[in-house]
Amino acid sequence: MLYIYTLCVNKYNMLDRNTRLTIIKNFITEKKIASQEQLLLLLKERNVHVTQATLSRDLKSLKVGKVSDGNRGYYYTLPDQKMNKETTEHFLEDITRGYISLAFAGNLAVMHTLPGHANTVAFALDRLDLDEITGTIAGDDTILIILSDGVERKDIVNCLEQMIPDLELPK
């Protein structure tokens, strides 16, 4: 992951707010951050100097939550973006966000997703209305994709690859 941010500063040496929010989002996605103080230090390492008060406001505006790590700790999380926008672009984003892997068995395809994302991804696949896909069934993190008659593995891989070049698809 590469962080890109402008170095534009005003006379008060403040980084642009949106840039800071982006950096914060990246930190929260990548690391398990337990407190604003910890985040403050991480930002300081990146030469982003703000106070705890600003951070508190930033987190609220990002709608960041705090959840258990399963043991004794807590860490910040970004909210699930289950937006209701109904555009192809949005569906592709949903797929990209949840996708982990794709495999085949017989005439079925099995897509693994992040936990809880299967529904969102399957919904997106349905709404894309692809000829190659007859239907999908979603569990929690697995989607069964029923391929249309005569559709080969490479067809569906090509189809997905064309729409979302970033996906790590099977050969």
Place this chain on the structure above:
Amino acid sequence: MLYIYTLCVNKYNMLDRNTRLTIIKNFITEKKIASQEQLLLLLKERNVHVTQATLSRDLKSLKVGKVSDGNRGYYYTLPDQKMNKETTEHFLEDITRGYISLAFAGNLAVMHTLPGHANTVAFALDRLDLDEITGTIAGDDTILIILSDGVERKDIVNCLEQMIPDLELPK
């Protein structure tokens, strides 16, 4: 929803801790609770008298998180019970606890479980990361298991038998 709790109190008039935790879980499930103070009042209405300190400890032990409501507010949430312990031993226990039977159809396997256990068992099967299994889809008491290419029925039976000798598997 009916709340059931014992009225057993000791000489310090304290309700049983587990009972209180159950009541708290119910509240958190049903309502959007934004602070410990609010929860304190709700409990008081049910004649459960504790201090904020105890509540803080209760929430931590329940691994309760706090997430955005999408607007300006935050509310408590219980963690997904799926992501708890992540050890092979634990997964095998989950399978043993829920397993009822296994059957085959084509290149698919169908596992029956105790009602409500399918998700837990399927999650465990997934996380064991077996070569023989391409994916699973869980309903309430049934799991569809998609076998990997070239895997025979006896392969999957052997595999499960080796890991969990106690299971009653098909001959």
Place this chain on the structure above:
DNA sequence: ACACAAAGCGTATAAATATACAACATGAGG
């Protein structure tokens, strides 16, 4: 250029949450 409104920030402080500590309760072993 000027006035005004809106947004962003830091300081100081308030509000919310966590915890150190000591008291009491409970259960196991002697």
Place this chain on the structure above:
DNA sequence: CCTCATGTTGTATATTTATACGCTTTGTGT
């Protein structure tokens, strides 16, 4: 019965997070 180890709680306090207030910046209309 006693003693020790463990667990639960309240009080008081520490830590963490949110916000009121005043200042600076930026944009907009005149």
